[in-house]
Structures are given as C-alpha cells and as structure tokens.
Amino acid sequence: MPTIKDIAKAAGVSPASVSRVINNGPKVGAKTREKIKRIMGEMEYQPNANAQAINVQNNASIGIVLADLTDPLFAKMAHGIEKVAAQKDLQIFLNSGAFDQTSELNAIEVLLEHRYKALVVHSAMIDDKTLIEFARKVPGLVLLNRHIKEIESRCIWLDDKAGGGLMAEHIVEQGHKKIAIIAVDGIQNNTRHRIEGMKAQLAKYPVHYQIEVLEQGAATYEGGEVAVQNLLARGVEFSAILAYNDAIAVGAVSMLKAHGLSVPDDVSVVGFNNLILAQCMKPKLTTIHNPIEEMAMKATELALRLSKGEGTDVASFSIEEHQYTPELVIRQSVKRID
Amino acid sequence: MPTIKDIAKAAGVSPASVSRVINNGPKVGAKTREKIKRIMGEMEYQPNANAQAINVQNNASIGIVLADLTDPLFAKMAHGIEKVAAQKDLQIFLNSGAFDQTSELNAIEVLLEHRYKALVVHSAMIDDKTLIEFARKVPGLVLLNRHIKEIESRCIWLDDKAGGGLMAEHIVEQGHKKIAIIAVDGIQNNTRHRIEGMKAQLAKYPVHYQIEVLEQGAATYEGGEVAVQNLLARGVEFSAILAYNDAIAVGAVSMLKAHGLSVPDDVSVVGFNNLILAQCMKPKLTTIHNPIEEMAMKATELALRLSKGEGTDVASFSIEEHQYTPELVIRQSVKRID
DNA sequence: ATTTCATCGTCAATGCTTTTCCCTGTGCCT
DNA sequence: AGGCACAGGGAAAAGCATTGACGATGAAAT
The missing domain is CATH 3.40.50.2300 (Response regulator)
Structure with a gap:
C-alpha cells in the first residue's frame, strides 16, 4: 500500500504538494495537480485516515x-x-x-x-x-x-411522564378500572417515569383504580407473553394492559388469545413507541408515538x-x-x- | 488532553516506558509500572487510537x-x-x-x-x-x-434458489395453481435466484401453472400493500402469493383483508426471512427461515x-x-x- | 534592465505512539 | 575481582500525513 511519499517520488514532487492535492489545497498548479492525481489513481493510493486524524483536530x-x-x-x-x-x-x-x-x-x-x-x-x-x-x-x-x-x-x-399519562388517560376514559402495567426492570429511568406519569394521571380522577405493576425482565415479544401468563396464573384481574413497548404488547396479545381472551373485546392493550409492528398486527395496536x-x-x-x-x-x-x-x-x- | 509525553514527563520517565505500560509490554519494573499507571489515571490519559493505528499494522x-x-x-x-x-x-x-x-x-x-x-x-x-x-x-x-x-x-x-424452490414446492403441494410472485426490482441477485428456483421447482410437475411476477420497488410493508392493490386492479387471478420478504407479505395480507379477502381462506401467502414479525402477525406467517x-x-x-x-x-x-x-x-x- | 509580486513548490517541524537499538547497573558465577 | 547475563530504561527513528515558513521562478510593471 503506497504512502504519500511514494506518490511524491513517483510524481517527482514533494509530499507537501501531494497532500495539497488530496485536500484540494492551494499552491499547486493545474498541470502538477493533474499529474499527481493521475499517479494517485494509477498507484491506487488511499490516504491513511489515521495519520490524517493525528494532525487534523477536527475529526469529521x-x-x-x-x-x-x-x-x-x-x-x-x-x-x-x-x-x-x-x-x-x-x-x-x-x-x-x-x-x-x-x-x-x-x-x-x-x-x-x-x-x-x-x-x-x-x-x-x-x-x-x-x-x-x-x-x-x-x-x-x-x-x-x-x-x-x-x-x-x-x-x-x-417526556416519559407525559407518555405514561397519555396511556392512563386514554384507558380510564374508556371506562377501565382494573389496569395491569407491564414494566421492565433495570435502572432504566423511562420505565419509572412512565409509571409515575400513569399514577399521577390516575390520581386526578375521583375513582379508585386497581393497579398491578409487573416488572418483566425482557422488553420483547417473549417478555410480553410470559408477563401475561404470569398475570393470569396469579389470578390478577384486569381489563386493560399498559405495556412498556410495542413488542411486549404484541406478545401480550398473543398470549391472551392463547388463553381464549380476545383483544380488545375482553382486554384492551396499549403499547409504546409506535413501531411498524404496531400497524401490522391484528388488531392494530393503539400505542404512543415516540418520535425517536x-x-x-x-x-x-x-x-x-x-x-x-x-x-x-x-x-x-x-x-x-x-x-x-x-x-x-x-x-x-x-x-x-x- | 495529555499525550504520552506529558505522562512521561510527569512520571520522570521516557515515552517509551509509558508506551510499554500501555501495551503491557516487558522491560518495565513493577515499581515504575505502578507509578506510570497511577499518573495515567490521575491525568486521565487516553492513548490516541489514531496514532496507535499508524504504527500497528494489526488494526483490531x-x-x-x-x-x-x-x-x-x-x-x-x-x-x-x-x-x-x-x-x-x-x-x-x-x-x-x-x-x-x-x-x-x-x-x-x-x-x-x-x-x-x-x-x-x-x-x-x-x-x-x-x-x-x-x-x-x-x-x-x-x-x-x-x-x-x-x-x-x-x-x-x-441458497436463494433453494429458498424459492421451497416456497414453490410448498404452495403447489397444497394444490395451488395460480401464483403471484411479488419480487423487488434492482440489481439484487437474490430476487432473481429465488424466482429461478421457483420456476425450476414448478417445472418438475406435469401441471401448467399460471404465474404472475410483479416487480415491486420497495421491499416494505407499504410495498406489499401497493403490490396487492396493483394485482387486484389488473384483475390478475391468484390463490397464492409468494413474497420477497416478510414485510411485503404482511403488507399484502393487510391489503387483501382490506379488499375483503381472507388469509389463508381465500389467498395463501408465503413470506421470506422468518423475522419476528412473521410470528407476531395474525395469521402467523408461513415463511422461509433465513439464518442471516x-x-x-x-x-x-x-x-x-x-x-x-x-x-x-x-x-x-x-x-x-x-x-x-x-x-x-x-x-x-x-x-x-x- | 531592474524591481516587484504572484504563483508554485519545497523544507522541516509537528502531531502521537511504537519499536529498534543501545546503554547502565545489578547480581551471579568462577 | 573480573566477566557475563539480564532486567530495566532511554534516545531516536519510524510510521503517515499536514502545515507554516520560506525559496525559486517567471511574468508584469516601472
């Protein structure tokens, strides 16, 4: 792999001139410039980006x-x-x-x-x-x-809090009172913020809501499945599920169906993120749009x-x-x- | 941002020694090594990866x-x-x-x-x-x-040919004779190979199959939708769709439903890739697993x-x-x- | 013909690290 | 005590390209 020196030698010029051609710099005549360009092409020269990065402070x-x-x-x-x-x-x-x-x-x-x-x-x-x-x-x-x-x-x-609020608001306006929340564990703050948002929203109504928060490890389709299985196994009552994301929501829907429960007739489900997945599935998923x-x-x-x-x-x-x-x-x- | 020289000076050693410590090289005594390490930590030294990459031929x-x-x-x-x-x-x-x-x-x-x-x-x-x-x-x-x-x-x-063959084989074994293929345009060879595979497979049977190949620009959900719309608008007859990928398949299913056609009762659909999407949707998508x-x-x-x-x-x-x-x-x- | 000034180029320093070669001191063997 | 091996360490070149200061060349101006 040729270096700038090789090019310079082959073209009979100094490395400086070659460098100037590479960077479209001034101080190089049209003829020399052409010649250098030709030789660079012939020798398949490729500047060493690492060497360039040493000098140039502005890494592009x-x-x-x-x-x-x-x-x-x-x-x-x-x-x-x-x-x-x-x-x-x-x-x-x-x-x-x-x-x-x-x-x-x-x-x-x-x-x-x-x-x-x-x-x-x-x-x-x-x-x-x-x-x-x-x-x-x-x-x-x-x-x-x-x-x-x-x-x-x-x-x-x-604004995760607002997101949680939206989910809760929508659900309670549709008359739901028993709500299961599928969150994810970990240090992630957004899960926490969303739950705070939900609770804050619910607190605005003079109604008593029954809330079940389930921390589910994986924020995936499978995670949604096992979460629902878990809820059902424990006999938790709920008419609505607020999921941490769309994948969980879809998994939840699938598992509900497997237990003979229909969405949305028996259970309502809300997702989060509004990924393409949410539009493709059946029923199409009500969710929160995340302009990520x-x-x-x-x-x-x-x-x-x-x-x-x-x-x-x-x-x-x-x-x-x-x-x-x-x-x-x-x-x-x-x-x-x- | 300190350089190796700064560290060397601060530690009262030569840059060479610092370099040796960085790379766990030999020739540095335990005491000096510790001292250099300490100073590197104190000064928050971070080696310049670009400078390293110049010398070391083996970019990791x-x-x-x-x-x-x-x-x-x-x-x-x-x-x-x-x-x-x-x-x-x-x-x-x-x-x-x-x-x-x-x-x-x-x-x-x-x-x-x-x-x-x-x-x-x-x-x-x-x-x-x-x-x-x-x-x-x-x-x-x-x-x-x-x-x-x-x-x-x-x-x-x-082996895209084999993939196409599998799709065709499955479909004809289920008795389908009028087949629509949704391919994608472009130089992509795999679309071509798959179609070749399908045709080769069909040629093995002593039956006449009616094939319609539709080249659809976008390999996406929306692409699948417009492809089906196109087929229906042109009055093409088909009982099965072989899609280039799962997204197209899902889009196709959606558009078929919008036209009152049920999958799989009225039209059968096969996807390709076996992405998570294929499992989530309803009906679950028959597809080709791609061990990508x-x-x-x-x-x-x-x-x-x-x-x-x-x-x-x-x-x-x-x-x-x-x-x-x-x-x-x-x-x-x-x-x-x- | 001489000065002036662009223009085109080169030299050498710079950036940061690695690596080769060489030097020093210590401990050990005889 | 002399010689040797060896570990620890330094000086300097190498690796590749950029850049600022400076030199040469030729043409235009006086």
Whole structure:
C-alpha cells in the first residue's frame, strides 16, 4: 500500500504538494495537480485516515454508542443519526454497548480514544454521575433518550411522564378500572417515569383504580407473553394492559388469545413507541408515538454544533427544543367498557 | 488532553516506558509500572487510537458496511457481527451504504482508508467486477449475503434458489395453481435466484401453472400493500402469493383483508426471512427461515481469519461452509385447496 | 534592465505512539 | 575481582500525513 511519499517520488514532487492535492489545497498548479492525481489513481493510493486524524483536530465523524441494534427502536435511532451524517457527508463510528455498564463505558472510552469530537450516546446503564463527568470532559457529547437535570442542555429526551399519562388517560376514559402495567426492570429511568406519569394521571380522577405493576425482565415479544401468563396464573384481574413497548404488547396479545381472551373485546392493550409492528398486527395496536428518529437527528445536529464550539451559551437553552412529546395513536386494541 | 509525553514527563520517565505500560509490554519494573499507571489515571490519559493505528499494522477492529439498519434483516446481520466482535473484544466500525452504488463504494473506501484489515461487506448495488477487484486487493474482505463465483471462498450466502424452490414446492403441494410472485426490482441477485428456483421447482410437475411476477420497488410493508392493490386492479387471478420478504407479505395480507379477502381462506401467502414479525402477525406467517445471523457470525470469523493471513489455502474451501440453506417454516398463512 | 509580486513548490517541524537499538547497573558465577 | 547475563530504561527513528515558513521562478510593471 503506497504512502504519500511514494506518490511524491513517483510524481517527482514533494509530499507537501501531494497532500495539497488530496485536500484540494492551494499552491499547486493545474498541470502538477493533474499529474499527481493521475499517479494517485494509477498507484491506487488511499490516504491513511489515521495519520490524517493525528494532525487534523477536527475529526469529521460522529461517534455513536447504542445498545442493541436488533431492537427496532434503536435501529430507528441509528437511522436518524445516519440521515444527518449522510446529509453532511460525515462518517459514523458505531459502538454497541450491549446493555451492560462496563461495555457501555468501554464503548464511550473507545470513541474518546479515537478522538471523535461529536458523540451521540444512548446509555441505559451508566449512572448519572459518570455521564455528567463525561459531558464535562467532552464538549460534543450529547445524551440521547435520557434526561439528566444537571446537563439537560446536552440531553435529548422524551417526556416519559407525559407518555405514561397519555396511556392512563386514554384507558380510564374508556371506562377501565382494573389496569395491569407491564414494566421492565433495570435502572432504566423511562420505565419509572412512565409509571409515575400513569399514577399521577390516575390520581386526578375521583375513582379508585386497581393497579398491578409487573416488572418483566425482557422488553420483547417473549417478555410480553410470559408477563401475561404470569398475570393470569396469579389470578390478577384486569381489563386493560399498559405495556412498556410495542413488542411486549404484541406478545401480550398473543398470549391472551392463547388463553381464549380476545383483544380488545375482553382486554384492551396499549403499547409504546409506535413501531411498524404496531400497524401490522391484528388488531392494530393503539400505542404512543415516540418520535425517536427526529430526536436522534436533533441530537446529532446538537452534537455537531457543540463539537464545533457553537451554541455553548446556556442562555439559549430551551426545554421545548430538547424534550420531545409523545402522542397517543388510537387504533383498534382498546375498547370502551362500562 | 495529555499525550504520552506529558505522562512521561510527569512520571520522570521516557515515552517509551509509558508506551510499554500501555501495551503491557516487558522491560518495565513493577515499581515504575505502578507509578506510570497511577499518573495515567490521575491525568486521565487516553492513548490516541489514531496514532496507535499508524504504527500497528494489526488494526483490531472490524469494518462493516450495511445498507439500511431499519430493515430488521440487516439489523440481525449487524447483531451477528457484533456478537463475534464482542466475544473477541473487538470494535466495529459501521458504515451505512444506503442502497446506492456510489455510497456503498464510498463506504468501502472509507474503511480502507482507516486501514481496517477485516471487512464484512453487505453490498447490494456494487457490480461483481468491482467487488472482485476489492477482494483481490484486501485479503480480509468478506462478502455477506452475496455469491460471486470467482471469489466464492470469500462469500457467505444463502441458497436463494433453494429458498424459492421451497416456497414453490410448498404452495403447489397444497394444490395451488395460480401464483403471484411479488419480487423487488434492482440489481439484487437474490430476487432473481429465488424466482429461478421457483420456476425450476414448478417445472418438475406435469401441471401448467399460471404465474404472475410483479416487480415491486420497495421491499416494505407499504410495498406489499401497493403490490396487492396493483394485482387486484389488473384483475390478475391468484390463490397464492409468494413474497420477497416478510414485510411485503404482511403488507399484502393487510391489503387483501382490506379488499375483503381472507388469509389463508381465500389467498395463501408465503413470506421470506422468518423475522419476528412473521410470528407476531395474525395469521402467523408461513415463511422461509433465513439464518442471516449465523451467516453474519460466520462471515465475521472468516474475515478475521483471512485478515490474519490464515486459511488462505483455497484447497480447504467447501461450499457447505459458505452456502447456507433456507428452511420452510410452516405456520398458518397457507391453506390447502383442491 | 531592474524591481516587484504572484504563483508554485519545497523544507522541516509537528502531531502521537511504537519499536529498534543501545546503554547502565545489578547480581551471579568462577 | 573480573566477566557475563539480564532486567530495566532511554534516545531516536519510524510510521503517515499536514502545515507554516520560506525559496525559486517567471511574468508584469516601472
């Protein structure tokens, strides 16, 4: 693999000139430029990006850390980031965190070692304090789908409380009084916020609601199945299920059917995220729309701006731009009861 | 951000010693080692990965290029690669190709510029010749989900012909004679191979089959919907649909229902890929299992081996290890007719 | 013909780490 | 005590490209 020196020698010029041609710099005459270009082509020269990155302080790539790409929600995040990157002709370095603290930390560290200036991180497991420290150290770091008060100007997040509220509101307005909530365990704050939101909403009505919160390990289709099985086995009474996400909701529906219960006739189900899955299934799933792709795009743009030292003035911070609002999408999986 | 020199100065040693500590090299006494480590911690030193990569020929990362992460099939690929990477403690540099030729090329080029030695590329748009050339140039490049005869020892692919054959076989054994095929357009070979496989299978029977092949642009849920709409509008007769993938199949089912046709009572539908989607929907989708995750893992391991110069002997090549076989998964979307 | 000034290029320093080669001191053997 | 092996450590080159300061060349201006 030829280096810049080889090209220079072959073209009878100095490495500096070659470098200037590579970077479309000035100070190289049209003729020389052509010649150098030709030789670069002939010798199949490819600049060593690592060597370039040593010198240039402005690494034109975005580092991102995500948990698990097989979760369509995270895939959508990735897609949002990609869209911004492609549009600005930037590269993405993706590092998968795999949902445990040490590998998430490791992922961030790797990104820092590569001197990426703009970082979009989606961390579910790292504690606030550590993240705050990272944020202080790295100006271009933005947290996606997480809200830490101390550095909220560096966060893009969903109003999970409002999301929980919407779910509860919809359900009780349809007359439901016995509600099962399928949450997920772990340190994840959004599950907690949503439940808080639900409870806060329910507290607004002068009715007594029967609530059962079930913490279910896996936020997946199978998780939804076992959650319902669990509920039924324990004889919990419920006419509505509020699920942590669409996958769980779909799993729940499937298991309810397996037990001869119809959705929405016997049990109403509400999902969360509004993934494509929610539209495909039968009955179409009533769910909460999560504008994660827009959020991801926003986070990316923010990270890029911050990494360039722009928009550092905290004065310009407005919650409206950083906190996204979920929306109720009514389809067919909820039925009014009396 | 401190450099190795800063650390060296602070510790009163030479950069060489610090480097040796970083890389767990020899020639540093226990006491000095401890001291250097301490100082590195205190000063929050992080080695510059780019500078490291200049010297070290063996870049311990895997470069991958994929098209669109929002397609669950590709997400599964990514996951397979990740699994291998995590297990070997390697990083992934992901570059999204976005399904057009120039950006796919660009993605590969970027990876080469970063001097990644092990490359897993999933390219749908680049022509054979270009890929063959890349393969020749880069020993550690492996093609995932694609078969190019000339470099098949560097490919991991699915036997699409067999997949098409399975679909056709199943359908005709259930008595169907009027078959609509929803394919996708583009240079993608797998669509073509599958159709070839279907036709070859049908040719084995002494019956005349009525086949309609519809090339539908988007391999998505919506694509499936418009495809069916198209078929119905043109008055094409069919009792079975063979779809290019599960998403199309699900879209097709939805549109059939919208026209008052029941699946599988009026029309049978077969998908492809066996994504989670296929299990969730109602009726559960009969489909072809695509072991893409295993394939991705295999491709990654192969790329790593090749990048280390191992397994270069073409003699050891066996098709069985490189070509994966799809399997029929019978669920509820196909019905016997007479 | 001489000065002036763009224009085109080169030299050498820079960025950060690794690695080769060489030096020093210590302990051990004879 | 002399010689040797060896562990611990340093100096400097190597690895690849960028960049700022400076030099040469030729044409235009006086």
